[in-house]
Amino acid sequence: MNSRNFFVLTRGLAMKAVRVHTFGGPEVLKVESDVPIPVHSETQVLIRVGSAGVNPVDTYIRMGLFAQLPTLPYIPGRDGSGTIEKVGSKVDTLKEGDRVFFSGASGSYAEYVACESHSVFHLADRLSFAQGAALGVPYFTAYRAIFIKGKAKAGDRVLVHGASGAVGLAACQIAKAHGMTVVGTAGSPQGMELVKNNGAHLVFNHREKGYLELAAEAVGGDGFDVIIENASDINLGSDLTVIGPGARVVIVGNRGNVEISPRFLMTEEASIVGCALFRSTPEEWRQTAASVVAGVEMGFLTPFIDREYPMETVQEAHAHVLSHEGGSRGKLVLTMT
Secondary structure (H helix, E strand, O other): OOHHHHHHHHOOOEEEEEEEOOOOOHHHEEEEEEEEOOOOOOOEEEEEEEEEEEOHHHHHHHOOOOOOOOOOOEOOOOEEEEEEEEEOOOOOOOOOOOEEEEEOOOOOOEOEEEEEHHHEEEOOOOOOHHHHOOOHHHHHHHHHHHHHHOOOOOOOEEEEEOOOEHHHHHHHHHHHHOOOEEEEEEOOHHHHHHHHHOOOOEEEEOOOOOHHHHHHHHOOOOOEEEEEEOOHHHHHHHHHHHEEEEEEEEEOOOOOOOOOOOHHHHHHOOEEEEOOHHHOOHHHHHHHHHHHHHHHHHOOOOOOEEEEEEHHHHHHHHHHHOOOOOOOOEEEEEEOO
16 A cells, blocks of 8 residues: 555544453453544654454453553553654654554554564564564563663573463563573473473473472572563562572563562572563663564564454453463464554
8 A cells, every 4th residue: 555545544534442441351342433634743653453362461460460550541552563664754763564563562453553663673574563563562571670770691501481371472582592491380281391492491380389499409400590580479479499699580570479488598698670671771672672573583482372352352362371271382473464
């Protein structure tokens, strides 16, 4: 579609999008067909969305439980993929028709989204739009957790606790590609097989008694250097029993309170650090993006899609992303076309 036809098509028309008018449960997610198509600025591009990522953080925002809440009403979604329809006058790295993925946008649960060009990246031809929508939040978070907050390096022993979800699988792929010994956990045979196929050298079932001790023994018995923790309200206390000297436990996910013994931290002079993607500095963002894009282009980063939902079933998608039934297995996405 050329720019003239696009202007004629969108002038006076609206798009379909998911909107939230009040914070609450999945039922507050409403698909509306009369939402104005966003107007991009000179530093932005307008993207026709192919797929949008469904992330746990989207549910926390929807419930009003996140640190930074949008003004109501709002369109959910922070990442996705699609095709560039319009390019701002100050954008020279992207062009109309480019297949792209994006992260850090606002309102990706829609047919169109306006996004700053520094948050838009070319999507490799080998990846589908669904896979492109799985790159933003999960892979950027995993990279930040491993390198920027976890200070990991080649040769480190890394435990990815809850590795079968989107962030966990991304962490396994990234850590293995950078020369680390990767141990993952999952809660089902299917999840364990998925983790093994996505970079983990060893996989343990976190529903079985004594699995952490077995995991620590399997990497030498001296404890882990870095732990990527996706369910800290469940696992943090036990994580501290398998840390090595100077270990870093990086909190990626949490859904409640937990009691721990700081003595483990004192003994190993270890630390617990939180990880929040929205806290990235511009320099950290560029570093993260460059590494993820390079990993995709080189072929060692490939998202796994658990399920694709049509936009009309967004309520079901939000219910699923927080469900523990069967354990998490990869990424959930919304499809717009």
